[in-house]
Amino acid sequence: MIPSLLTDMPAQLLAWFAAYGRDLPWRHTRDPYQILVAEIMLQQTQVERVISKYAAFLAAFPHLEALAAASVGDVIRHWAGLGYNRRAVNLQRSAKALVEQYGGQFPREVALLRQLPGLGPYTAGAVACFAFEQDVVFVDTNMRRVLRRTHMGADEATTAPPDRELLRLSAALLPAGQGWAWNQALIELGALRCRAQRPTCPQCPLQSTCRASAMWRNADQALLERMEQGQARPTTPLRRAAEGRASYRSSEPFVGSNRWYRGRIIDLLRDEPAQQAVALSELGPRLRADFRPSDMPWLEELVAGLARDGLVFLEGGTVRLP
DNA sequence: AAATCGGGGTA
DNA sequence: TACCCAGATTT
Numbered sequence: 001m002i003p004s005l006l007t008d009m010p011a012q013l014l015a016w017f018a019a020y021g022r023d024l025p026w027r028h029t030r031d032p033y034q035i036l037v038a039e040i041m042l043q044q045t046q047v048e049r050v051i052s053k054y055a056a057f058l059a060a061f062p063h064l065e066a067l068a069a070a071s072v073g074d075v076i077r078h079w080a081g082l083g084y085n086r087r088a089v090n091l092q093r094s095a096k097a098l099v100e101q102y103g104g105q106f107p108r109e110v111a112l113l114r115q116l117p118g119l120g121p122y123t124a125g126a127v128a129c130f131a132f133e134q135d136v137v138f139v140d141t142n143m144r145r146v147l148r149r150t151h152m153g154a155d156e157a158t159t160a161p162p163d164r165e166l167l168r169l170s171a172a173l174l175p176a177g178q179g180w181a182w183n184q185a186l187i188e189l190g191a192l193r194c195r196a197q198r199p200t201c202p203q204c205p206l207q208s209t210c211r212a213s214a215m216w217r218n219a220d221q222a223l224l225e226r227m228e229q230g231q232a233r234p235t236t237p238l239r240r241a242a243e244g245r246a247s248y249r250s251s252e253p254f255v256g257s258n259r260w261y262r263g264r265i266i267d268l269l270r271d272e273p274a275q276q277a278v279a280l281s282e283l284g285p286r287l288r289a290d291f292r293p294s295d296m297p298w299l300e301e302l303v304a305g306l307a308r309d310g311l312v313f314l315e316g317g318t319v320r321l322p
Numbered sequence: 323a324a325a326t327c328g329g330g331g332t333a
Numbered sequence: 334t335a336c337c338c339a340g341a342t343t344t
Contacts, residue, residue, distance in 0.1 A: 038339090039339070040340095041339095042338090042339040042340090043338095043339070043340045043341075044337095044338055044339085044340055044341090045338065045339085045340095046337085046338050046339090047338090047339075049338090050339090084340085084341090086341085086342085087340090087341085090341085090342095117341095117342095118340090118341065118342090119341085120340055120341045120342080121340085121341090122339070122340060122341085123339090123340075123341085126339070140339045140340075141337085141338070141339075141340085142338095142339065143339085187339055190339090191338095191339080195337095196336080196337060196338085197336075197337075
């Protein structure tokens with residue numbers, strides 16, 4: 001059940017993207033290395049924040065071989081401010097694997113890209129499409145929202161469709177030979193118009209054919225009529241609920257959490273000279289002023305977790321960036 | 323299926 | 334405060 005094979009939705013979207021798409025750094029290149037760096041950085045991270053770090057990272061590691069030869073600690077240093085530091089570790093591991101197993105030449109097949117550490121279904125597809133311009137489909141949070149709203153209706157009206165269904169839909173709609181523009185455009189519409197919170201339907205190129213937009217218009221109209229009859233308060237804004245793929249550590253304080261201390265430890269070690277190890281007994285008090293010897297098991301557990309993730313090197317009661 | 327993994331931004 | 338962000342990996 002592909003509802004809109006006969007509509008010109010894809011053509012409308014591509015025309016809009018050509019006119020209104022942003023001028024983003026990673027849209028200028030087809031270099032798979034530069035595309036990979038961008039896509040890893042963009043995982044769960046806003047475009048604006050990536051832009052401010054992207055050029056500096058590429059300046060430090062200009063090509064695949066440079067990244068492959070770098071120490072993990074050096075990569076972690078240049079990852080500062082991006083968060084999810086395991087991405088830096090996996091990115092460096094991927095660079096090394098590409099050099100050692102593929103002679104520095106990226107494989108074009110999604111299945112092979114998918115085997116690199118840190119590349120899941122989205123990123124493997126994104127590299128295959130945005131670097132090699134292949135007509136492949138994949139979904140991120142923007143594309144899920146756009147496809148669901150345009151073809152299945154408002155977020156709150158139905159349960160979230162499985163990715164399998166969204167991928168089938170995207171593949172059916174994709175204009176042959178234009179996979180690059182199609183996937184960029186889907187993302188762009190989700191970021192600029194079909195946003196999670198306050199979608200701007202009046203400025204959307206798909207307004208006339210979008211199912212969610214129609215449902216919202218009807219709901220707004222019904223509300224208006226009930227208000228005119230005095231049967232409804234004007235205080236009930238329609239919820240544009242999210243389809244919720246992300247998980248939030250709701251309501252519990254972030255500062256002081258395990259996650260927060262992991263970040264603080266990496267921050268401290270970044271400021272150390274390369275290869276400079278810090279004793280745990282010294283690290284504890286620098287982490288929190290009220291550190292007691294009885295807190296040592298807590299600190300050891302914290303650091304052991306970082307070591308498992310390859311973010312620190314642990315040796316003889318000392319710790320350093322790897 | 324649910325938890326974990328950073329950090330910064332917005333309303 | 335609650336929500337969101339070009340996800341991936343582990344349990």
